[in-house]
Amino acid sequence: MQGTTSVIKAVATWLLALMLTVAAAVVVIYFVNTKAYGPEHQVNSYFTALQEGDGERALGLLAARVPDANAALLDGDALKASTADLEVLDIAEPRNAGEDRVDLEVRYSLGGEEGTSTYRLERTDRAWLFFDRWSFAPAALPTLTVTAASQQSASVNGVQVALPEDTTTFAAFYPVRVEVSYTSKYFAAPAESGLLASPRDTLDLVLTTEATQTLKDEVDADVRAFLAGCTAAQDRLAPPGCPFFHFTDRVELPIVWKITEYPEVKIRSVSGNWVLSPLNGKARLSTTQTDLFSGAQSPLEVEKDFSFAAKLAIGSDEVSVTPLID
Structure with missing residues (x-):
């Protein structure tokens, strides 16, 4: 047992x-x-x-x-x-x-x-x-669009990407965070970002590109150089090729023009091209005027408003401004 x-x-x-x-x-x-x-x-x-x-x-x-x-x-x-x-x-x-x-x-x-x-x-x-x-289970990837008028590339998550059209569509995984920006010597757009969390999500990122201070400064320097040429000669009431003039009785030399208010440089995009807004300023004429009947002489000082357009050409590393004077 x-x-x-x-x-x-x-x-x-x-x-x-x-x-x-x-x-x-x-x-x-x-x-x-x-x-x-x-x-x-x-x-x-x-x-x-x-x-x-x-x-x-x-x-x-x-x-x-x-x-x-x-x-x-x-x-x-x-x-x-x-x-x-x-x-x-x-x-x-x-x-x-x-x-x-x-x-x-x-x-x-x-x-x-x-x-x-x-x-x-x-x-x-x-x-x-x-x-x-x-x-x-198979599903389609989500997409996002990047709209950037007047430029052909952008930085997408730190990678330089070509933008052949004003609006470009990108495929993406999920979840991801996408940041788009643009920076160059002459133009820049602040970063825009968003999150894709599902195949049904869409994201529309619009870059607002503007002229950099570097571009504005270079254009301003060209405009000032052009106006300096207009004020250099001291023998004309109407300097040739310049946007200001004054007609009066006989005057004595020297005839002095001085820019009292320089044009403000404003650069904007029009139909995909960068253009200069009209350049408006003021110039003061100082000389001696002779009365044709009495022969009496008197100081002449007059301030004139002026305005002119200019053609803007922008390369990768240089800018040129061509004044358009009627």
Whole structure:
């Protein structure tokens, strides 16, 4: 009887160990299936690819349709910059979306703002009998537009990109933060930015390009040099090729013109071209006037308003101003 009891105890111990082993295996399979093969793993892999600027891997994971648009944001430095400060804060439990599909909501911080993106994944296969394989359900990538009249390029997330049209469409992953700006010697546009968080999002970034102070200073210098030439001669009431004049009785030399108010330089875009607004100023004439009847002489000092147009030509590193005098 004692031998039988020992056998029973041994069998019971073995059965208990087996049950514990099976239970442990079930727990391990559950966690491996959830973490290593589950939808959360796919989303983490996708986010890692975005942060590394690996657009090929990100696109392969997302299985997304790429719209007919500029692809500058889909790889390399531009992509990496769009998620430079991306931090995943929480991945929620999968929500059943029917037909072996789930929706996974990701909460994150990007560009100093918190946001959420939802990804739909579908069970596509099973590995080793126990482990599910999940893939992103195909969807189109979101797009954004950049409008920048009068310029042919811009900096998109730090990468110089050609803008062949006034408005250019870009394809992008999500979530990403896009910043567009333009800076050159003669023109600049303040940065405009926005966030794309889902395939349904759209983003319209409009660059307002203006003349830099460098351009205004160079144009102003050319205008002042032109007017200096007009005031250099001291023998004309109407200096040739100049925007000011005065007709009166006989005068004596010297005839002195002096600019009392220089034109304010204003540069604006018209139909895609940069033009100068009319240049308005004041000039003072100082001389001695002789009365034709009495011969009496008297000082003459008169201030004249003047206005003229000028043609503006802007190269990559130089500017020319051509006055247009009627």
